[in-house]
Amino acid sequence: MAYKETYPSKLLEDAVDAISSLPGVGRRSALRLALHLLKQPAENVHHFTTAIDRLRDEVRYCRVCRMISDEDTCSICSDRSRDRKTICVVENVRDVMSIENTGQYHGVYHVLGGIISPINGVGPSDLTIAELVERIKTADAENTEVILALSGDVEGETTSFYIYRQIAQYGVKVSALARGLGFGDDLEYADELTLGRSIANRQIFKP
Amino acid sequence: MAYKETYPSKLLEDAVDAISSLPGVGRRSALRLALHLLKQPAENVHHFTTAIDRLRDEVRYCRVCRMISDEDTCSICSDRSRDRKTICVVENVRDVMSIENTGQYHGVYHVLGGIISPINGVGPSDLTIAELVERIKTADAENTEVILALSGDVEGETTSFYIYRQIAQYGVKVSALARGLGFGDDLEYADELTLGRSIANRQIFKP
Numbered sequence: 001m002a003y004k005e006t007y008p009s010k011l012l013e014d015a016v017d018a019i020s021s022l023p024g025v026g027r028r029s030a031l032r033l034a035l036h037l038l039k040q041p042a043e044n045v046h047h048f049t050t051a052i053d054r055l056r057d058e059v060r061y062c063r064v065c066r067m068i069s070d071e072d073t074c075s076i077c078s079d080r081s082r083d084r085k086t087i088c089v090v091e092n093v094r095d096v097m098s099i100e101n102t103g104q105y106h107g108v109y110h111v112l113g114g115i116i117s118p119i120n121g122v123g124p125s126d127l128t129i130a131e132l133v134e135r136i137k138t139a140d141a142e143n144t145e146v147i148l149a150l151s152g153d154v155e156g157e158t159t160s161f162y163i164y165r166q167i168a169q170y171g172v173k174v175s176a177l178a179r180g181l182g183f184g185d186d187l188e189y190a191d192e193l194t195l196g197r198s199i200a201n202r203q204i205f206k207p
Numbered sequence: 208m209a210y211k212e213t214y215p216s217k218l219l220e221d222a223v224d225a226i227s228s229l230p231g232v233g234r235r236s237a238l239r240l241a242l243h244l245l246k247q248p249a250e251n252v253h254h255f256t257t258a259i260d261r262l263r264d265e266v267r268y269c270r271v272c273r274m275i276s277d278e279d280t281c282s283i284c285s286d287r288s289r290d291r292k293t294i295c296v297v298e299n300v301r302d303v304m305s306i307e308n309t310g311q312y313h314g315v316y317h318v319l320g321g322i323i324s325p326i327n328g329v330g331p332s333d334l335t336i337a338e339l340v341e342r343i344k345t346a347d348a349e350n351t352e353v354i355l356a357l358s359g360d361v362e363g364e365t366t367s368f369y370i371y372r373q374i375a376q377y378g379v380k381v382s383a384l385a386r387g388l389g390f391g392d393d394l395e396y397a398d399e400l401t402l403g404r405s406i407a408n409r410q411i412f413k414p
Contacts, residue, residue, distance in 0.1 A: 034262060049260050
């Protein structure tokens with residue numbers, strides 16, 4: 001039940017084109033959203049578009065960790081209570097937000113801005129790996145721990161390995177996220193790879 | 208698994224607020240979309256916001272049928288081959304697009320711009336009913352048919368009845384969409400109301 005590409009107005013069609021360029025938004029949803037915006041007061045729509053324009057035009061990144069920030073240095077890097085000897089390397093901004101939401105981490109971050117992915121044309125030089133190396137070289141590397149918190153797929157593993165080779169020479173401790181069954185997960189529904197590794201990496205039972 | 212409302216940047220938070228104001232877009236999706244836009248070239252983002260601003264600021268409505276249009280009169284109303292004695296009354300722009308897509312209708316339209324809904328504070332004066340009445344009064348009403356193509360819920364029925372009372376006095380023929388089982392529908396899964404009406408409104412079998 002696809003809409004044929006006939007729109008009563010070029011303005012409407014242009015807006016649908018624009019909105020449907022967003023990931024996960026089809027043309028039918030885009031039409032619904034465009035007609036919704038059309039019904040709103042003009043000032044609400046301008047507020048909507050201005051917020052997006054400002055985000056794109058005025059966004060800044062922390063000079064230390066490359067996290068999105070409104071300041072030269074982000075709130076985490078400038079927080080004196082955070083442990084600056086522990087650097088958690090993540091792919092993107094959302095990963096930082098997810099880890100912050102756990103409330104379990106008190107170190108600092110390094111945001112790569114992506115993951116090494118030859119198929120998507122993303123190489124090491126497109127990421128902030130050089131900045132990470134620089135950061136470690138100028139720090140007290142011997143007493144620094146780098147946590148590689150990248151995804152567990154091939155691209156994540158490749159990126160972790162690449163970074164490890166770049167930084168291990170400076171004597172930092174390098175760790176990675178624990179992998180295994182999720183808490184509360186049922187063995188029956190676990191994939192074989194996860195289950196196999198969970199057995200291999202079994203830990204002392206601490207009741 | 209809700210994100211707590213802590214954003215690393217006010218600009219990002221404002222953009223997420225704006226995007227999540229769209230119907231059906233939660234804060235998590237809004238964050239994903241905001242970060243997607245952040246990765247796009249600035250000119251693409253400006254193209255996106257400009258298309259939306261222009262739609263809202265420059266949109267026009269056909270002076271005859273109130274359909275969205277780039278011209279003073281829409282392409283349907285100005286098409287000499289359309290039957291102007293048949294006026295199909297619909298709730299919104301999408302309904303026109305849906306009916307046009309069937310390729311089965313060759314009359315013209317009248318777009319109400321909504322439906323009478325006391326619960327949403329929408330009364331007859333918020334819709335283009337007065338314009339419809341004016342249109343019928345100034346036409347050859349005796350030879351005009353008005354098709355009420357509104358939804359079959361209480362609000363649609365109420366609106367149809369209200370319009371009927373406003374226009375019947377001018378001698379127009381008033382019809383409504385056929386209701387019954389959808390083509391290909393299975394009796395077993397039809398709701399009782401639809402099935403009941405399908406029996407009551409049964410038609411001569413024309414093989």
